[in-house]
Amino acid sequence: MSPAQPDGTRWPENGSLDPGLVEAERGRPLSLYVHVPFCRVRCGYCDFNTYTVGFGPGAQVGDYAPSVLSEASLAARVMAEAGLPDRAAETVFFGGGTPTMLDAAELSEILAGLRERIGIAAGAEVTLEANPDTVTRGDLRVLADAGFTRVSFGMQSAVPAILATLDRTHVPERVPLVIEWAKDAGLSTSVDLIYGTPGESLEDWETSVRAALSYDPDHISAYALVVEEGTKMGAQVARGELPSPDPDDEATKYELADALLGGAGYAWYEISNFARVSASDRASGRASTTFEHASRHNLAYWRDWDWWGFGPGAHSHVGRMRWWNVKNPGAYAGRLHAGVSPAAAGEILGEEERELERVMLGLRTSEGVELDGLPGAASGHEGGAGCPSVSAGGRVASLIADGLVDGAAALRGRACLTLRGRLLADYVTRELRGY
Template structure:
């Protein structure tokens, strides 16, 4: 399947445009949670200052001058686990590279028991206007099962600290935790949605290879939640968020409805398959049509950058058809789905030609909706999204 030369030429600027977004990774955490497969470390705080220097050096090696961006996202790890002086110094340097303007969405991830009044002040002073808080559950026994090291009360405290100065607060909630009943999940959602927050991200628990929970599951110490129960929990999530005034805009993401658009603009860049910078251990980037992945081991990353070498350890440039399939799957994650004409302009491919049998089959099964202009997941399709995506890729 070869796109016309004309279409492919038209597609080039989209993927090759200068990034308008940046992801910056801070890997430090107070403690490693039982399900965590992110590039995060606990007990290596003594490396934090060296890491922040390396991060600045990595940015200097890629950026020749400060850039105005639409979105900046500092994730982790737990960025707010840095001590007050480190957080201040890190943000000072970051905003020198990416000075946030009034329209920039500037998000920092946080965990409930890491925030202090001083840290919140530092976030605000540097232009942070969105905080994503890892609440996960409001039940002590479930937080314990996840090996989280915070209690439910710290979530309320964190929101109390943030809300007067940062209007846009998001929380993460997990369902399908071993031992979590439907009633537990109903309470978790009720508590979470009653908070003065603007956004919710909610995922079913996954057992990533090598994590503590993965090992416990293999040894039969914990029983994963039954598929049917997890599906019912997801359905309940869709109903309750809607009832509480949140709009689902992606498989796992919900934004408060109202005058202000509270959808995550940064994540929307990923779902549109648009370019973005990425800095830090394990960080992914998509620049000049190349997808790159940085070294993940903390000390190796630091030493590599200190020696003046690139921390990139994987790089690929997808052929046009694979890139179009990847774009299709990312766009399908959104409730707005794939706008077929825009997709063709963007990728050089007709979506219908890329996956004709899958499209027909999933429409017949009622999992995809095709109105002639747009293809999107049906409510039932959202439940089976991963299976649909893997067939299209």
Template sequence: MPSALPEGDAAPLDGALPASVREGAEARNFGVYVHVPYCRVRCGYCDFNTYTASELGGTRRDEYADQVEWELTFGAGVMRAAGLPERPVSTVFFGGGTPTLLPASDLTAMLARIRTEWGLAPGAEVTTEANPDSVDEAYLRELAAAGFTRVSFGMQSAVPHVLRTLDRTHEPERVPQVVAWARAAGLQVSVDLIYGTPGESLADWERSIDAALACEPDHISAYALIIEAGTKLAAQIKRGEVAEPDEDLHAEMYELADARFTAAGLGWYEISNWSRSPETRSRHNLSYWTGEDWWAAGPGAHSHIGGVRWWNVKHPGAYASRVNAGESPAQARETLTAEARREERVLLETRIADGLPASVLGAEERRVIPQLIADGLIDGRAAIGGTVVPTLRGRLLADTVVHQLLGS
């Protein structure tokens, strides 16, 4: 089942934001995330806020786009009332779940509402996630015609037994076909991979790497499988039906992926992401790591504006009830202190190739930098230039880098 939402302060039903969100807003980009919580089947490893048809409790998919459009209009009003500057949307991301289980006309209608309420910045990045078996050539052409610029396919693996363990429903041969259709429609293409599935060997992982690179994508994401409590896979491991992930094998898989992606001309820019060029990085993904502003619409979606973070009610039924009553769907929120925002910046920007400016660190924290260089965890040349950038070893030990910098 989906993981529980965090606790927080009560969120006002009118969505009102404090005056503090205006501070420095002109310098921050603004993006929109739309969560589409629908899946055909629940993958055994997934604890995202997603629902199959039997879990919707009477809510209807064909009403969902209208509900999100209401929240987008509501959000634009909340931001105007807070006195935030007019900022066109620089990035849009439809995630899930499987957004492409909805008709293409629903996705294009939600994008049109974003354009109406805020406008799209010149060169705006507009992405949707998609399962390889959830789109066809005509669907992708319709998205491109409406202004989508990228599609991120959930490939996960090219090995049938790994896909079965993950409960993925597509055939491996489907991936190059949908990539070709997306390219023909004029869309940039990303493929998502997962490594470390129980029973997956290093040879299996190399086969998936080869298959992904053969598609010549603009971007690849590769995530280590995390066993989340409450998932089917966690229960299988507890019962001894499948083996627990091997952390040493995870590290070997990451090193292999980084070497192969780099050799193929894809450079890392965030620990789990590689792109063909700076222009094909996921700017929406980077906005999360660099503290930009975004409004997130849909059940369970998490927003962030100027140090205020809030999250919507979790179930599609609860979300529909709030929207139909004309109330904010936010369940709770938190307002970060200046120190909490600084510490989050250390946590997040030490994950990216652009690095963390050492000026963000206090004097005591900066004294740790020589030891991190000596331990091979951060790049010495970058550090001399005033930026903390993880090495390959530092990426594998990212938590260690943060703990040493913050003294925790």
């Protein structure tokens, strides 16, 4: 959710969806996202739609649930009127901002309201993002009792100086404590790490990865820092107060993380996401994208599920339709109070856009994408196993030769990224799309 929303077509005030564009016959699963736009402190690198102040009734901590649930009622009505079948959500994700700025009772109220209005499937994954210093042992027990199944802690780094540069408010010692509390409550655990912070050495990054591993979470995300225009850090870099992240340094740090995580029993299932491999995963021979601890909500985006995003600035995607809400929390709450959809604008995705996204998103996962039908896979000669993609002179053959695409997977008809390929995923996508 960058500061500037994309251009788009004005959305109907009643929020209606075109029955001809929702593609109900495809039977895609449904996911829900709840954006909580409140933070205690706005981190210098963050360009998400977040605020450190409230905006009045329905748009402030302690009084936010009615607005979200009003949108949930609208969503249920709109999807039914568009002819979509009843679908209980397979995943729910509370993100932000800092969702744990809301107390456990308000978060539980929202989850209960979503279950009542839209439905949450038995065995659904329900994730909450949390800052380590805005959650207590008691909170986590209440949330687990309410139906949350997973918590993702914003660890970012184990080095105090790096946390200070990122404007994080917790101390490193808090992270293992909250992970222990979450495990005791029966919740699956995940930690987020960021690499490439100005001033971070390779040793700093190794310290952070090894610390995260020592806490034995079920899942670890490792994201490269991107300095966004309009942020505090963006201004600091522009003024020369902080150095800009170095892509080569970030590549080295990613390779280190991959080695350390792989050696500790975690497998990548998406470029920035690693799941702990359980004994049942090994026994069943499951692919990494179906590992017990892989985030099903993350995979929902990469697999082109439908999702509805609730909250200021949240994006939604149903069939070929995509739209986004107004960003100001007061305007969001006001529109819902007036019985009007909070959607600001949207777009209708064409077949070419859908296909590009399918390749781009699918390629980011360890299962990759089918080569059949991709422009960059055709070369006019038959390759191994009848696959034209690996023949001499083809783009895929070049990608294999360059160490970007796995040759054995290509012979089976799929494009799967190597470690080097993960670092150049955008380039591989362009090649496969024939650009």
